[in-house]
Amino acid sequence: MQEHPNYQDIVLVGGGHTHAIVLQMWAMNPLPGARLTLVSPQIQTAYSGMLPGMVAGHYSLDDTHIDLARLCRAAGARFIQACAHHVDAKMRSVSLLGRPPLEYDLLSLDVGATPVRELPGSELAIPIKPIGHFYNFWKKLQRHVQKNRTPLRLGIVGGGAGGCELAMAMAHSLEEQIYSGRVQIHLIHAADKIPQGYPFLARKLVARELERLGVLQHHNWPVAEITEQGVRNKSGELLGLDQVLLSTNACAPPWLADADLALDEKGFVLVDRKLRARGHQDIFAAGDVASFAAEPLPKAGVYAVRQGPVLFHNLRATLTGRPLQSYRPQKRFLSLLSCGGKRAVAVRNGLAAVGAPLWHWKDHIDRSFMQRFEDLPVTLETMPTARPREALGQREGISLAGMRCNGCGAKVGPEVLRRALAKLPAQQSDFLLRGLGDDAAVMDLPASQLLVQSSDQLRAPVADPWLFGRLAALHALSDLFAMHARPVSAQILATLPTAAEEITQRDLQQLLAGAIYELNRHHCALSGGHTAEGAEMQLGLTVNGLAERDQLLEKRGAQAGDCLILSKPLGVGTIFAAEGMGEVQGRWLQKALECMLHSNAAAAEAFAQHGAHALTDVTGFGLLGHLLEMLKPDGLNATLIAEQLPLIPGASQCIERGWLSSLQPQNASAYAFVENPREWQSLPHWALLTDPQTCGGLLAAVPENTAEACMRTLLQSGCSQAAIIGVVSAGGDVQPKINLRREGHWRQLITRDSEAEHSQV
Structure with a gap:
């Protein structure tokens, strides 16, 4: 193979620990001529080692999650948020739900594992993975416990290290309710000792910590069925529970069963020491989804992390014709189990100890691991664009050197x-x-x-x-x-x-x-x-x-007394400005894209149905610029209310940190038409008034007597953040004037309805 590979696609499916390491290493040392793409249904991926700490309340969601969009930006990789559901090895393509298949030259799978759900009634239980779904359940459960004083019985099925850590974390978080007897946490497992696979001293220390936190342990209690009343064992005995959580043995994602890949009895991809799928030179698998037939490994993050450098080398070596490395799992390693509060059990070489210093040690290790994904430089050079052909060598029989053609060429x-x-x-x-x-x-x-x-x-x-x-x-x-x-x-x-x-x-x-x-x-x-x-x-x-x-609607035609209604929130420009520099949080970007992908068709129909006098879309010139286009032809003025402006989550944080779109300075000329800028200049809304919007919403001037009904129609049509943001008033001067007010002036300016009716809008 030549010195540089042909320009080829490496597709990583799944945002697991191994792929995160590959992306981090790629950011530090990319391979010219190879394009990296990550496909993941989540824009953030959880670090499993910190999950118990998140449940216990020691970490926030951001502390425990790797921002995949930012990581891809740093690595110069493409990020595609989608669910994979089939691999066609012959056609070299990955089928994605709701969109066209993605073709690859090299493929790597790191799609994790899920708890086995073969128990009858398992659909009634909450699985621990995927972690994102479990986290949503946990936050709702915490709110329920805080608001309701009724007793609650929670059961965790699975006596491995993960089940024990989760039980202790939940017990610590709900400690007051557990000690009062209002909440019970039951740890249910088929073995006589937990956690399984650990030495005697470690099991004894974990059992003591569980008892200290009030967790009720059920040894030798193999669950045969999950019902709406709780769980039933093989002897027919029922343990009454209000909610069951699954932390059982892991199984592979079901969609892999239809792939043309060699799988083990649990559906995991069989791989060799090079992490290649058996029988395929162009497909790799790592992390929990990989299965080593000769030496089965536990589904643990410590192995996935160590596979990262090997996979990074082997993907590059496959393209460049160099020898591949073998993955050799470590025989002995330090295991640290969180014990709810800031205590941990450490296990190594059959020895074990427990205490607060061990938790702080674990905390240092976990935070250091996460920091490696935060410290990556993000520059314009890491934009995932194609490299010039001159850097790619030559394709067979075709010279790629020289200047590219212009014109029709x-x-x-x-x-x-x-x-x-x-x-x-x-x-x-x-x-x-x-x-x-x-x-x-x-x-x-x-x-x-x-x-x-x-x-x-x-x-x-x-x-x-x-x-x-x-x-x-x-x-x-x-x-x-x-x-x-x-x-x-x-x-x-x-x-x-x-x-x-x-x-x-x-x-x-x-x-x-x-x-x-x-x-x-x-x-x-x-x-x-x-x-x-x-x-x-x-x-x-x-x-x-x-x-x-x-039936046509135009920018002009607004009348004094009309309500100004905006169908979508603002903030696209500042969020993408922050994203371009690697500073935006993944969930903010996800919310921005959700807003952008919401069509304006239904909003246009709603405005027409309720007699809008004027209509325009808010795009590159920002809200102020497009509002002025609406006011100028008819010599009108307007008043906007700061608190009524809908904003995309994260937009105010991005604008406060100074992330401005490149078009914003030109849009700023619209501020000259604001009569009272001092009232708003301290608010993030001020800069967002001129923030350019890609796929922005519609701005309509709607008669006051139909504005309430129009708002209801917009909300019913999916415009969940539509809002009445101001009122049109008569002008008189050559140039329009825009007055900015605070919430206190809203009622007298916008509507004469009662406060009860207004609050519904």
């Missing part, structure tokens, strides 16, 4: 385009006579309808091309919704980063499939377009809509 090749288009979903249109495959699109328009047309183009705000395609389509369609027009067709201008043909085809197919996903949802057909190669991924759409003359 920069188009994506015909075979690449043909293969990408062949995989796109089918489309139907009542108006499109000629489309894809012809030189130009031909439409048959109804004589009574007006053609409404708009164009928009975006640089990729995310590394996932399918997600980018969806966002670009929604952003372009929003202009039609703001006019209350019905989308019918679209044309695309796509720019792909220079890369090997296979990569270009994969990216183009994902990009177009994402756009078509949204176009199809809005009965809008893709009629054609153009592709080109460039420095970065971009997507532009020209969208066409139809409307009756009397």
Whole structure:
């Protein structure tokens, strides 16, 4: 193999400990010519060693979770938030729920394990994994215990180290209620000694800690069935419980059973010492999902962490033709078990001890491990874009050196385009006579309808091309919704980063499939377009809509007394500015994307239904800029209320830390129209007034007498953060004036309804 590999895709499925280590090491030493992609259903992955401390209240959610989006940014890797559900080894693709399959050149699986749920009635229990789901249950349970004084009986099935740690952590957190007798925690296990697999002294110390915390232990109690009343053992004896939690032996994710992979009796992927799936040179598996037939290992994080450097080396070595390393599990290691409070049991070489210093030692080890993912530098150079072909060596028989063509020579090749288009979903249109495959699109328009047309183009705000395609389509369609027009067709201008043909085809197919996903949802057909190669991924759409003359809504037309209603929260610009520098928290980014992916179609219908006088979408110019476009033509003024502005979670924190979009300084000229800036300049809302929004919401001027009903319709249609944010007032001057007020002035400005009716809005 040549010195540099061809540009190839390494796909990591699952955000487990091993893959986190690979990404961290990749950030420090990337391999030119190889593109890394992480697929995970969660944007944050839990570090299992700190789970008991989180349940006990020693750590926050952020303390115990690795931010996968930020880690991928640091590693120059793509992050795709999706659930894998099939591996096609022959086609080298991974099927993802709700979106097109992802092709790979090398694949690695680190998808963890889940508690065995083969017990009858196990669907009534709460499994400990996935940790994210369990954490949501635990927070709800804590709130329930605090608000209700009724007795509560909790049962944990499983006497391993994880079950013991969880029982002690829950007991510590609910200590007051346990000592009062209102809450009981039962640890149920089939063995006579716990935790299983530990030496006598360690078991004795753990049992003493469980007893000290008031945990009720049930030895030799094999559970045969879980019922709504509790658990029943093989002898028919019933232990009454209000909620059952599962911390039993682990099993593999069920979807692996359909993959063309060799599996052990529990469904885990059989691997060799190189961590390669048996019979496959291009598929690896690590962490809990990997099974070593010759020497089975416990499902423990300590092994997954040690596999990280081996997997990192072997993925690179496979591409570069170097020898692979063998993974050799450590025979002896220090085991530290949390004991609820700030105490721990340490076990090594058959010896054991317990005490507070051991917990602080464990705390230091765990925090040091997590810190390695926080200290990674994130720069613009780590953006996950394709590298120039000059750095990739040569493909077989084709010279990749020299300058790339411009003009028509920069188009994506015909075979690449043909293969990408062949995989796109089918489309139907009542108006499109000629489309894809012809030189130009031909439409048959109804004589009574007006053609409404708009164009928009975006640089990729995310590394996932399918997600980018969806966002670009929604952003372009929003202009039609703001006019209350019905989308019918679209044309695309796509720019792909220079890369090997296979990569270009994969990216183009994902990009177009994402756009078509949204176009199809809005009965809008893709009629054609153009592709080109460039420095970065971009997507532009020209969208066409139809409307009756009397149904159109415009920016102008607002009237004094109208309520200003915003259908989506603000903050997209500042959150993505922070994300670009690796400073945003993953859950903030996730909330921003959820808002962006919410179509404005339903909001447009709601505004039209309730007689909106004017309508526009809030995008690049920010709320103030687009509000001024609404006010200027009719010489109107407006008043906005600070506390009524809906914000995306994390937006205020990002703006307070100074993360501003590059367009914000130009948008700041709109502040000149604010009469009383001092009242708001200390609030994060001030900077967010000019924050540019990609896929932002709609801003409508709605008559006061229909505003309440309009709000109810918006909330019912899924616009959960829609809000009345101000009122339009009569003008008089040449330039509009915007007055900013605080909540205390709201009632007298917006509505004459009673306070009870107003509070419902």
